[in-house]
Amino acid sequence: MTGRDPLAPVTANVTGTRPVPDTRPGRLVLGITLFRPRPDQVERVRTLASAGFAAVIAFDNGGLPAGTADQLARAGVTLLSAGTNLGIAEALNRIAAAARAAGAGTLLLLDQDAEPPADLAAALLAARDRLREAGIPAAVVGPAPGPAQGHKAPAYPPRPGAPERDGLAPVQFLATSGSLIDLDAFARVGPFRGDFFIDGVELEWCFRAWSLGYGCYLARAVAIPHRVGGGTIRAFGITMPRQPLFRMGTYLRNAVYAWRLPHVPLRWKLAQAAYLPLQAGLYWADSGFRPAVLLRLLAAARDGALGRLGPPRGLPEVAPRDRTRALPRDLP
Known part of the structure; x- marks a missing residue:
């Protein structure tokens, strides 16, 4: 590791690369996690960069070729990286920190597989606002899990004792991908557990949020397909x-x-x-x-x-950044 600030944008020697812009409080930032993305996934990120978000921040957990980093930077994506695989939890934490530092109030999280509907951000913001108007503190609002061929959709168990309101169902936890995080609540609940690395990250965080008085709500009116595993x-x-x-x-x-x-x-x-x-x-x-x-x-x-946590055994190696082609994706 060098002495470089891991939260500083990765410019990949591209002229005109933009840092995270200053945003007014309450503005929405899009955060995307990357690990050895395929060309079609990179193109999807580039498309999302032009969708009108205050900023698009991606965290590279390894395997992003230099040429691909250039493409994302030219599209206006702020690319963060520590040069190694820190795990999904730490990637999300660094995205949240960068969004918070830029003045954002909410953060929409996606992974590189996500195919969000066009109205996802608007629907989740509207759902968050309805909860606020009702005086219900929410840490996260997420879409219903949509079907994805050959994959098991996640199930979100209902939260006992918490009533449903206006199509918004209180659930024990939500997948991070597709979820809208309230960054004020995030600051109070605390970061995702970096030592969990990848699995159960959202489950532990949502249980912690509930214990501190912040709910996790599923918006039934909008759905997003989830792909977990290889079948x-x-x-x-x-x-x-x-x-x-x-x-x-x-x-x-x-x-x-x-x-x-x-x-x-x-x-x-x-x-x-x-x-x-x-x-x-x-x-x-x-x-x-x-x-x-x-x-x-x-x-x-x-x-x-x-209590022996941290990076798991058998973790796929991080490819050098100077590779010139996209690598096979090892993390389903």
């Missing part, structure tokens, strides 16, 4: 994403660790205690009952119980 595993009435082993291990580790957190509801902990062994067993069966897979899953559960 699905189905057995015994259970459907779960098929993911690389390091992702499954990180999910299991973080879920076990969450049992230690006081702001995670007991009801959720008990449900997970029953559900996690089933998921691990199905994943192992899907691998062909390979002993090495079982040992990795058991080690992940042990690490969660012992």
